[in-house]
Amino acid sequence: MKAGSSASGFPVPDHDHASCLTEVIVRAAVAFERQGLRLTDLRRNVLEEVAASHKAVGAYEVLERLASKGGKRLAPISIYRALDTLVAAGVVHRLESRNAFFACHVVHGGNRRQIVLACEQCGAVAEVSRPNVFDDIQTAAGAVGFRMSQVLVEVSGTCAACSRSERPDK
Amino acid sequence: MKAGSSASGFPVPDHDHASCLTEVIVRAAVAFERQGLRLTDLRRNVLEEVAASHKAVGAYEVLERLASKGGKRLAPISIYRALDTLVAAGVVHRLESRNAFFACHVVHGGNRRQIVLACEQCGAVAEVSRPNVFDDIQTAAGAVGFRMSQVLVEVSGTCAACSRSERPDK
DNA sequence: ACGGTTATGTTATATGTTTACATCGCATCG
DNA sequence: CGATGCGATGTAAACATATAACATAACCGT
Structure with a gap:
């Protein structure tokens, strides 16, 4: 790496x-x-x-x-x-x-299918891949006749580094 | 219904x-x-x-x-x-x-876990349920040590009604 | 150098959101 | 009853985010 x-x-x-x-x-x-x-x-x-x-x-x-x-x-x-x-x-x-x-720090193909994680503490942002999630969303949309053009999956929370510094124990 | x-x-x-x-x-x-x-x-x-x-x-x-x-x-x-x-x-x-x-036109429990579909043509918004999606997102976040507090899943596209009126054939 | 396309500058304004503080209505306590 | 407290609203201003409209400049192929 x-x-x-x-x-x-x-x-x-x-x-x-x-x-x-x-x-x-x-x-x-x-x-x-x-x-x-x-x-x-x-x-x-x-x-x-x-x-x-x-x-x-x-x-x-x-x-x-x-x-x-x-x-x-x-x-x-x-x-x-x-x-x-x-x-x-x-x-x-x-x-x-x-x-x-x-x-962006990853290489995506034509359409972006990444989960975005945004840390509330430090503001850091990361993209992680999880194709299933987007397939499932596509399926759910399709099931009600919705043609999807763009999906947005954004998660707010606390990144690993901030979790550690919050609780320095362990 | x-x-x-x-x-x-x-x-x-x-x-x-x-x-x-x-x-x-x-x-x-x-x-x-x-x-x-x-x-x-x-x-x-x-x-x-x-x-x-x-x-x-x-x-x-x-x-x-x-x-x-x-x-x-x-x-x-x-x-x-x-x-x-x-x-x-x-x-x-x-x-x-x-x-x-x-x-909101659905009843959710404590935390909202709904996919939001927003039509680019007519502006209509709907919520659909798909628990798997949120579980998978949770898993993906957890896998990199991210503690999730809030998720946002918003899909842009074309709703069934607008799809039909766009292409009146069939 | 010319002419079309793309990029940037300039000015103004639209849209979205919050801070700070005053006031009002109402329930409750003494 | 009046005092007190609290939640809701009013008022004024500022701050934050985003775009419109039009002018000018840089670039590129011929």
Whole structure:
């Protein structure tokens, strides 16, 4: 297993985020290329801010961080446009339950079928795969004649790391 | 089966909404009673607007509709407070993926474990039960040491009625 | 260099949500 | 009866999230 990866989807304690970030950018470059999109400076900057942590960040938070770095302050719409493109390219996802965005660290095929776990304590977000769940949802929808175009499975709770630090015993 | 009900969760074509609405109000009265809450005029008015259709409506839409009826325009916070209470009582749910609210037409126990289906065409929302899905999600979360507190399963797509009217053949 | 397409800038506004504090109605206690 | 307490609502303002409309600039193939 490479440094920075984790079977749980959450970063491991010693996790090498620099290489992790690099991987995200590379995957983005590939995805943009394949879809005939341009990975511009703005888009890369936004992606870097989103991927700076494994947490979900709001659009305005990205805005603030870029402003405090780049000096010039962008308009919200610029951030949203960049985010839209990143989401369309599949390298960033939106955490609907929090109106926030997080970088994708897994490779999915055409349609995304991942359970999203979001820690209420530390804000970390991870995606885990569980095809059955999506098959069952598909079946349940189909049973009432509903044609599914997009599914959202978001779980709020406490990640393993936060559970441990809450209760340092054991 | 009673008038107004449907196995699919979506209203049937001939669906008697008046009695459907009455049922919602009655369930609300019971739920409020049981929880020691007061079903005030404001709360009932808001509930009636939300339950006026089987669609998800935004807080401001409720505000507008009440304003065009009652004459006096309420402050947004009043709507939100009423909605909060209705959500807490379990008679209204929030559709996270659209920042909107919809009336509940099923009876759930303590914790809500329902798949929410939202039609992109007509805006109708339905809840369907599929306990396996939630058990599997729980398992998947547990497998990576994640303690789950809340799950969200929202499906976007096209409901049966809209599918039929799209393609009138067959 | 030209012309179409894509990306970004600029300004303004729509939509969604909350904070803080004042007031009111009502039940209960003394 | 008046005081007290509490839940509900009113009022004003701010904060947070998201998009519309239109102008300009960068890029790309020819």
